[in-house]
Amino acid sequence: MSNHDIHCRFFSQEDLLAAGCLDVGMAMEAVEFGLRAFQEGDVLFPEKIVQIFNDETQERINCLPATFKGRKICGVKWVSVFPPNPVKYGLQNLSAVIILSEIENGFPIAFMEGTLCSNIRVGSVGAVAAKHLAKPDSRTIGFIGAGEQAKMHLIAMKTAVPSLETCRIAAKEGVEEDQFVTEMSAIIPTMQFEKAGSDLSKAASDADIIVTATSAQAPLLKAEWMKPGAFYSHVGGWEDEYAVAKQCDKIVCDDWETVKHRTQTLSRMYKDGELTDDNLYADLWEIVLGKKPGRENDDERIYFNAVGLAYLDVAIAIAMYDRGLETGLGQDLQIQHEMIFEHTRLKDWVRF
């Protein structure tokens, strides 16, 4: 073995799953750790780099780095978003890989599939919010949208609020509701599932927790469906009428400064002058760190919207890496054996 060997560990999605990384409890701890570390100034979080290949369809690849200085690990999520994929090719919209490097010598330590981490991040941030903002004895959860994010959100919400026992699901097509129930009842057999037959009001009305996770750009969720005491996790873009946020007692974001410059409902309301900074109750970290109380009574309607903080993806990826190493899964990837000019065969390989 040369002194200049560089190795890293490769984890496929299957390795990560087999290692037990689809563990929202673990991811929630990583999210809370990440939020705290960021506030303590322990996280380097530069601007993301966005490359858009088609303005109309928004096909893009983004590069999202972050460093946890205390853990001495720098990571980057390289994420592709190709919205036409599902309809045009029957392929997933989002795919990602993650690289982690140590920052003592700067060498890579892990290369891993990143879609799993990315989707778990969305769910586990919602779960951390639900832990503080949903009624702890919530029984019913209603979904509008039955895709990848909705499925992960159900696992996340059941982890954060174990009392959930009924899940109502409404999607654009009945076949998606069927698929959601088939897949999710195998994973959570104790949950009672009710298909709403695309009747959105049936899924959301009277639910203790409402989740919208759709690809729509329309005011699907109506204010009158959200009962007092309900917690609403908004995952997609424009999915609810403005009156939903207006009637909520608390509006919480992962990061309001980021949210207000995007395109989801709260961002639209802000741009339309229908919502101001004063209407925002808190960013999630303020509640997690105990700066502000979460839910204060059983009647509050609470609205949560996260746009995604990529340093939390890196925090979760580090937790997955630790668990992957513990289980011994994954494969060794040799990046180099020698430095370039140490290779004895370099004279045979060089081309002029």
Ligand SMILES: NC(=O)c1ccc[n+]([C@@H]2O[C@H](COP(=O)([O-])OP(=O)(O)OC[C@H]3O[C@@H](n4cnc5c(N)ncnc54)[C@H](O)[C@@H]3O)[C@@H](O)[C@H]2O)c1
């Ligand atoms: N907040 C975040 O950090 C974050 C991260 C990733 C994705 N997202 C967003 O989450 C949303 C869902 O993503 P996904 O991967 O689950 O998508 P998906 O394509 O797998 O599922 C979309 C769902 O939306 C439903 N839908 C679309 N129009 C509808 C309508 N009019 N009525 C009812 N249901 C309708 C579809 O039936 C489908 O079930 C997208 O908007 C995506 O951009 C958010």
